[in-house]
Amino acid sequence: MEIKRINKIILLLVVLFFYGCKEQNENQNPAPVIQDTQTKKSHFELQKKVSNNGNVFQYADMIFEIKSKEELYDILINNDEFFTEIILDSPDLNIWYYKYNEDRIILLEGNDYYGSSFYAYHLINNNLFYLGDFTIQQLNIENEKPYKKEFEINIEKDKVIIQALLNGKPSIKNAYKDHVNQIRKKDLSINPQIVGNLAVKWLGKYHTTLTNDKKSTDSRDTDTVELIIKKDSVVFHVDRYWGEYNYLLRASEVENGIKLTFDKVLDGDVTDVLQKTNDFGRLFFDGKNYYWQCPYLDMYYNNNNKKYVLNKMK
Structure with missing residues (x-):
């Protein structure tokens, strides 16, 4: 009888030991957290044009003018001329203007029959920074409708992320380093009188x-x-x-x-x-x-x- 009692005590101790180890392991290895992988929506909102007269694009708070200077083009923003000096061979020009708080993203589009070239700029505190350029092609335009183009734009740390959507589907995505290439502005305030x-x-x-x-x-x-x-x-x-x-x-x-x-x-x-x-x-x-x-x-x-x-x- 004494031996059976000792065996029961040993068995109880073994069970308690394994139960304690299991509880300790569970505390050391919590269940994994499931991250939200849904695509981020754009913080920047596309602004609606008030009017468009040739190469002048007017919005509620901004006026953009694409100005030809020989073979180069500069941009005037609320009468301030920025020397962008870009070459545009496209017959049709357009401005995409996005706003989020004090930040402005400007996409200058040169559109021809088979696609568009985009030049991206960041305007903040009346300073203009060139981000980069990209192209959206549609080589089979004769057999399909023109793409419906949209852009989702966000700023992450020191980069501007521009995601293009064609017919609602994600297409080209670019990440541009910000505040690097500042565009020179024409100084008209020399000795103002x-x-x-x-x-x-x-x-x-x-x-x-x-x-x-x-x-x-x-x-x-x-x-x-x-x-x-x-x-x-x-x-x-x-x-x-x-x-x-x-x-x-x-x-x-x-x-x-x-x-x-x-x-x-x-x-x-x-x-x-x-x-x-x-x-x-x-x-x-x-x-x-x-x-x-x-x-x-x-x-x-x-x-x-x-x-x-x-x-x-x-």
Whole structure:
């Protein structure tokens, strides 16, 4: 009887020993955590165009202009010119504008028949960084509908991730190192000559078209004339068939208007008219339209005390 009792005690101790080991192993090896592998959605939202006039793309908070300079193209963003200097052989140009908080992603698309080339940029705090480029081809376009293109964009640490979707399916994915290639911006605020602070209502780009030959139907005889007003500078810009020029103007706010005079040449030609007058007149608003009375324009385009109606882009 004593031997049986001892055997039972030994058996009980063995059972307790193995049970304790099992519990310890379970504590050391917890069940694996199942990770969510679902594809991340884009933090950046595609913005809707308000208008599109040629190479000018207007949004609620941004105006983009793709500007041709010989064989190269630069980008103007809210009147700030960035020297992107890219080559675009495509006949159709487009802007994809994405926004997330203070970050802006801009995809410049050159579209031809068999595909599109994209140039990606990151705009933050009015600084523009080139990310890189990629191509989406559709070589069998004759036998299928054009792709429906979408992009999911995220920023992860020091990289911008751009995932292309074609007809809703993931396609090309690129990861670009950020804040490396900063694009140089044209400096138009050299010794700005602004007396006092101009009211916010005057800031923006004003433009019209003028010609020296009113009988001509040739578009090459028509100039685009712009007045670009910022908080620290006013620039007179003329874009002609054979070239362009920019003058920095002095500005002071007067009753219901702005008085303008010539200050210096930023680039381009010095016209003969400048030797006769430096008076760039007065910009004013009548409650409905913006008008510009400008002796310089009168002399250059052979007009007589004309009020030029200007279109304003904020």
